[in-house]
Amino acid sequence: MAYDLEFERPLSDIEKQIHGIERKGEKMKAEDRTQVRELRQRLDHRTDEIYRALTPWQRVQVARHKDRPYTHDYIKLMCDDFFELRGDRRHGDDRAILGGIASLDGKTVMILGNQKGRDTKEKVECNFGLAHAEGYRKAQRIMRQAERFHLPVVTLIDISGASPDLEAEQRGIAGAIAENLQVMAVLRTPVLAIVIGEGGSGGALGISVADRILMLEHAIYTVASPEAAASILWRDAAFASSAAEAMKITAPDLLELRLIEEIIPEPRGGAHHDHRAAADAVKAAILRNIGELERLPVEELLEHRYRRYRDIGAYTREPIGAASV
Amino acid sequence: MAYDLEFERPLSDIEKQIHGIERKGEKMKAEDRTQVRELRQRLDHRTDEIYRALTPWQRVQVARHKDRPYTHDYIKLMCDDFFELRGDRRHGDDRAILGGIASLDGKTVMILGNQKGRDTKEKVECNFGLAHAEGYRKAQRIMRQAERFHLPVVTLIDISGASPDLEAEQRGIAGAIAENLQVMAVLRTPVLAIVIGEGGSGGALGISVADRILMLEHAIYTVASPEAAASILWRDAAFASSAAEAMKITAPDLLELRLIEEIIPEPRGGAHHDHRAAADAVKAAILRNIGELERLPVEELLEHRYRRYRDIGAYTREPIGAASV
Amino acid sequence: MRDESRPALPVNGQNGLNGLNGRNGAHAEAATAATAATKALPRNLAVKCPNCRELLVGKDWEKNLRVCVRCGYHSRLSARERIELLFDDGSFEAFGSDLHSADPLSFVSRTQPYPAYLADYRARAGMDEAVVVGRAHMDGLPIVAAVMDSNFVGGSMGSVVGERVTQAIERAAEERVPLLIVATSGGARMQEGLFALMQMAKTAAALARLAERGVPFICLLTDPTTGGVWASFAALADVIVAEPGAMVGFAGPRVIEQFMHQRLPKDTATAEFALKHGMIDAVAHRRDVRPTLVRLLRMFGAARPA
Amino acid sequence: MRDESRPALPVNGQNGLNGLNGRNGAHAEAATAATAATKALPRNLAVKCPNCRELLVGKDWEKNLRVCVRCGYHSRLSARERIELLFDDGSFEAFGSDLHSADPLSFVSRTQPYPAYLADYRARAGMDEAVVVGRAHMDGLPIVAAVMDSNFVGGSMGSVVGERVTQAIERAAEERVPLLIVATSGGARMQEGLFALMQMAKTAAALARLAERGVPFICLLTDPTTGGVWASFAALADVIVAEPGAMVGFAGPRVIEQFMHQRLPKDTATAEFALKHGMIDAVAHRRDVRPTLVRLLRMFGAARPA
Ligand SMILES: [Zn+2]
Numbered sequence A, B: 001m002a003y004d005l006e007f008e009r010p011l012s013d014i015e016k017q018i019h020g021i022e023r024k025g026e027k028m029k030a031e032d033r034t035q036v037r038e039l040r041q042r043l044d045h046r047t048d049e050i051y052r053a054l055t056p057w058q059r060v061q062v063a064r065h066k067d068r069p070y071t072h073d074y075i076k077l078m079c080d081d082f083f084e085l086r087g088d089r090r091h092g093d094d095r096a097i098l099g100g101i102a103s104l105d106g107k108t109v110m111i112l113g114n115q116k117g118r119d120t121k122e123k124v125e126c127n128f129g130l131a132h133a134e135g136y137r138k139a140q141r142i143m144r145q146a147e148r149f150h151l152p153v154v155t156l157i158d159i160s161g162a163s164p165d166l167e168a169e170q171r172g173i174a175g176a177i178a179e180n181l182q183v184m185a186v187l188r189t190p191v192l193a194i195v196i197g198e199g200g201s202g203g204a205l206g207i208s209v210a211d212r213i214l215m216l217e218h219a220i221y222t223v224a225s226p227e228a229a230a231s232i233l234w235r236d237a238a239f240a241s242s243a244a245e246a247m248k249i250t251a252p253d254l255l256e257l258r259l260i261e262e263i264i265p266e267p268r269g270g271a272h273h274d275h276r277a278a279a280d281a282v283k284a285a286i287l288r289n290i291g292e293l294e295r296l297p298v299e300e301l302l303e304h305r306y307r308r309y310r311d312i313g314a315y316t317r318e319p320i321g322a323a324s325v
Numbered sequence C, D: 001m002r003d004e005s006r007p008a009l010p011v012n013g014q015n016g017l018n019g020l021n022g023r024n025g026a027h028a029e030a031a032t033a034a035t036a037a038t039k040a041l042p043r044n045l046a047v048k049c050p051n052c053r054e055l056l057v058g059k060d061w062e063k064n065l066r067v068c069v070r071c072g073y074h075s076r077l078s079a080r081e082r083i084e085l086l087f088d089d090g091s092f093e094a095f096g097s098d099l100h101s102a103d104p105l106s107f108v109s110r111t112q113p114y115p116a117y118l119a120d121y122r123a124r125a126g127m128d129e130a131v132v133v134g135r136a137h138m139d140g141l142p143i144v145a146a147v148m149d150s151n152f153v154g155g156s157m158g159s160v161v162g163e164r165v166t167q168a169i170e171r172a173a174e175e176r177v178p179l180l181i182v183a184t185s186g187g188a189r190m191q192e193g194l195f196a197l198m199q200m201a202k203t204a205a206a207l208a209r210l211a212e213r214g215v216p217f218i219c220l221l222t223d224p225t226t227g228g229v230w231a232s233f234a235a236l237a238d239v240i241v242a243e244p245g246a247m248v249g250f251a252g253p254r255v256i257e258q259f260m261h262q263r264l265p266k267d268t269a270t271a272e273f274a275l276k277h278g279m280i281d282a283v284a285h286r287r288d289v290r291p292t293l294v295r296l297l298r299m300f301g302a303a304r305p306a
């Protein structure tokens, strides 16, 4: 993967230098090799520097990176076996939400997640990752099946939002999401949600009500896309970066606000620079968290889950702020 | 209601005579009145005679009579209040299955049933009574709601069969029926099914898994329409009356085979001759049966229901019959 | 203007069954001011229907519960007006009114901090949040109610709305009293970020427990009910009734048109559309809402206890 | 011909993983005779594909599990053949084989009484009913299986089919062993009237209890799976896999065309159609079915016990 984001310009410059030297091939001299080694060290150093100081809006770029591993990539890299469960048994098989029974180091889990397409064909097939009602109903079917067989549920979140189209309304996207919230709240088996890229709005929430929510280091989780928030609150979508900042959508912010439980560190330069390392980290986090959750008796698990959501909210006894009018 | 079925010819002849005399109006003499009275007695007598000896195929005609009371008629005549619950919360509101919360003499029940249309507009609206997947899903929603609120469920069966069209397949009519069978088998509240007209095939079964099945005197309940059975087994739909005979589809036959629990007698000449009397009889049967079923603890009720279906079947230890080839 | 320290509720309505006609004094003025439809017009003289532009006699407009006699347009009502319209006189007792937003993100958009923004709305809308919750009676039958108000930040759901609604749900579950929610909302409140989004899950979780208890939940959808409210508690009711013409949808027709780059049929994402597609149980004229709800409560009340 | 008193099962297959090739003797002949696709052709020389009419070398046809190498057509298999194809050698142990239809309606169509009709089928199809049920192993993993056969009265479900399937479901529930049903059926058996229809409810009720116990149920749909079988137990499986091209539908395409008075797209009511519309989980080539099922059993087996 090359460095191709705007703020990665210094990194791509270094990369270009490296490639320039390496183009010599057989003709490379000892000092060339030394220079390449030094440039690589500098690249790593600068990458670390830049990624340590990412702004929220830069994180949005990383979370949306076209080469970032998707649910399908994680499943392929993490699972020793996977059988896809398809269809909602009522209308269709939404390719924007994938799920099935999986084996992780011999441990059986139900895994499901949002799928964005990579090439054009795949993008069209899965509606650019915008899930429909039947996707949420398929997810519900898979989760109820997990409950029946006492399998933990792992969900991978990566969606900008549920599909805002006519068909979604006709088939009841709102009701489908709402039902999932209710079903997941009382599902009698551990549920672990991991935001791997974009966690956008109700579309993300519809498969992320969980005992614990983990986020990849550069993932985002937000009530509305920064662009939508900017166009409403700033009356100009160009203020997306301001909205991204103001809404506190990054993993560190949300950990500090205690809205998520854990951050999974990403490989240098983001998950898209090393799918394998990212998948290993996610897999380790899944196995550890599921192991811990499975130790709880189910009634206790459900009481914790209820409290986890019941306690979310920030209020005071007296109104704050003074009217400006 | 006039007598308009083929086998009712003797009755319509008498009716014609009566009308002929009554046409005199003011000019009717005492002997005319006497004659009318005698003719009416004869009409009643002949009606009883004919209806006592109805062949299965004649019962099919009665069960399908265009003036026979439909679910909507029963609801209007039986209930002191009714709130219709509409829609499957996923796709649409199938007008071929109606249901809602109802009050019967102050007793709250969930009532639902098949609706055939009477006039053309209504017929089109409800697809001539041929239910779609969303109708069965609406029924399931209503029944689950009944369970939640400990309301008994009453279903009124009157369907020639589920819709055999492309949309039904696309939206999973088979799965929708199958799910209902399973849900009804373990629904934790009393379920009473009453075949009021035609009980046809899986389309009827999909809302008639119950603790008790009642049939109106001239209703039919069958694995396949006589026409369909004839065209398959006799290779000629014209043998429908033979099929109707052979398949044992009438209320008395099914009571004798112990596949139903009770027959509700119809007014003279069939339910369509007196909607009010038919509704009163059905209502009384509902209240009595529900009252009895509600006396059982729910676990016992469910065990009885399971046994009711578990025990259906006719087998021997040794094969019967000798090959003809 | 209004004294902000005065609690917005409880409210003592002047009338029960027949709705909004007959109010008077400062109370009525505040209520009228809060309703965009009548804001610019002198009260009781003439009202221009916001839909068909017909000029209507103010008294008739009020008598018809602010439904246009010509086109049937149902104008938006404040929470206060709903309470007067739906519940038995003086029966509404609010709880949860000591909860106020805490600005957990220290949110500033453009130049305005969120607390000031809220204070503006408190002043303008004459209420302290987008929902009021309480106990009430309908024709003598007890309910727990949550009544939303689109005049307060578009009826958006933040922590306070989510918390009050959840308290109402929990109260209904505890006391085994039917729950009624009158919904109207533009969606989640963006200024509260993920706290706002999570209220969807919180209310849904509480409703799961209500359902386990077998307590009925009826929801009345009013114009507009969209976004996170429609996609959480509002869609989870046992019985869903909507007012005619109310916008009911996840995304709303404008967003859908933008996304699809095409014009949509006029009824897209309305109450009638939702009925046709099987999402709700009834569309009821404002004058029929209360009797309908009372009938339902009566029938649910006659059910065999758990 | 075959001795009817000999129980149709158990069967000892010659081969496990790789299916049907390598059988021999009377056993193989009976199996071949039961398969319409090959009936008229001398065995092992040439087979005409019933779908594309290609002439295929008999040996290749068998090696390819009676799937046409040219067009991918999956020919119908008898229950006996399925058992050989799917289960570990000799692992299948039937139960429920002492149940036979009792003709409760004294059914006569045209001139033939139902018992004689059944006797004809017993002779022709080489089996005593449209399903065999038993215990078996797949790659060493225990299952309870019900395998249907469309050669017997079109695979229709009467009392015996319903009862055997129910016994299989109950056995699986009792022993907490996964259930596999290989479905193929034209629907309910009309000669048994309402007794036949009620088997749909009976099997569904038994499956409700299986689900409560948390025992997995996998269903393999083969050509054709329609009517009352598809609308009851077959559609209720946790995982549904179908063979390519299998007819899968409630009414079947001919009935639909008659009803709608129009030609339908070629894939209507097929496995692929069902997959597209979200009704099943996978369409798997015959050679992949056994490995797929084994993978599933392995993963379900590694689940945490209840
Ligand atoms: Zn108007």
Ligand SMILES: [Zn+2]
Pocket: D049, D050, D051, D052, D053, D054, D068, D069, D070, D071, D072, D073
């Ligand atoms: Zn071929």
